[in-house]
Amino acid sequence: MALAISLLPESQLAALNAAYRSAQARRRRRAALFVGVAVLALLLAAVGAEVDLTTFVEKFGNFFSYFDRIFRLDSGARVWTDPAEWFWGWRNWLKLLGETLLISYVGTLSGAMLALLLNFVAARNTAPRPWLMFVVRRFLEVCRTVPDIVFALVFVIAFGLGPMAGVLAIAIHSTGALAKQFAEIVENIDMKPVEGVRSTGAGWIACMRFAVLPQAIAGFASYTLLRFEINVRGASVMGFVGAGGIGQELVVAIRKFYYSDVSAILLLIIVTVFVIDISTGWIRSRLFGGERT
Known part of the structure; x- marks a missing residue:
């Protein structure tokens, strides 16, 4: 059975096409304006940060010459x-x-472990008191705002190398x-199990133990593994301030111009990070039910 397709009259079709073209033109103008503002902001920021393109171009070859030397x-x-x-x-x-x-x-x-204890207090849907949530959130902001290498420097001064x-x-x-991250996971859980457990007088x-944690534990484990990857990279350079690890040997090699030692140590760190990245990525995919690759 053949289907008949009705066409709009030419006047209506022309009006619709004109409206579509006008909308597309407005969208393009907004996109062009956004790009222009972003480029202008970038240029102003570069001037404020004293980025000298001439110096960058003139000395860019030093980057490659250094890598040529360490190998x-x-x-x-x-x-x-x-x-x-080597x-x-x-x-x-x-x-x-x-x-x-x-x-x-x-x-x-x-x-x-500390995050596991504090996140329930920091999440909006599980915090027992609003003032306590406010205090804990500000404390956590301080903990993650200060770079870990700054904390390391402070603790080296306090406790020694x-x-x-x-x-x-x-x-x-x-x-x-x-x-x-844990608190954000908790804020997105289904609250019905929490209400059910609470209705029993718990x-x-x-x-938190029987209604919230079972829903969030896989996400907690995944983010912890991801954080471990990041911390391996961070710990590799903490030796620069005397906080132990391979970083201490790397900074000595750099300062004493032991070029081949620098490349050897960097290669060991890179291979280690690759292995950890692949391993933890595989584990995270299993936690979220990903298919084996």
């Missing part, structure tokens, strides 16, 4: 021609890299970051 041995040969000479200190470097991983692990786990400063710095910064802690 050469003292003899002038390429590092991959003599791996034994990774001469691998035993000590791996030990320090393991220390970096332990700093990240202990700091992340400590921060996650070593991994303890790095662990404390990562733990505090992770508490602030994870508690915010207290606030029981509601």
Whole structure:
């Protein structure tokens, strides 16, 4: 059976086409205006930050020349021609890299545990008192606003050189970051189970334990694994301020111009981060029911 398609009269069709073209023109003008404002803001910010394009162009080659230098041995040969000479200190470097991983692990786990306790108070739908939520949120903002390397520097001054400063710095910064993410997960849960548990006469802690936590635990674990990845990178440079780990050896190599050592240590850090990234990504996909790849 053939279907008949009715067409609008030419006058109505022309009016609709004109309205469509006008709407498209307005949309393009708004987009062009937005791009223009963004470019102008970028240029003003660059001037304010004293970004000198001339200097950038003139000295851009130094970037490549440095990388060319760190991939050469003292003899002038390429590092991959003599791996034994390139990774001469691998035993000590791996030990320090393991220390970096332990700093990240202990700091992340400590921060996650504190975040688990505080996020229920920081979430709008589960906070027992508005004033308590306000106080906890401001505390968490301080924890995540101050960079972890600044915390590390403060703790190095307070407790001396070593991994303890790095662990404390990562733990505090992770508490602030994870508690915010955990609270956002809690604010998006289904509140019906909470109401059901509360209707039995259960207290606030029981509601969190039996109604909120089961809904949010997978998200908590996923964000904790992601934070561990970030903290491994952060802990790798905390050695610059004396907070332990592979960063201490890296900063010594940079300051003493041990070029091939710099590339060897950087390669170890990059490979480690790749492995952790792939492993934790696989675990996170399992937590959210992703398909195996």
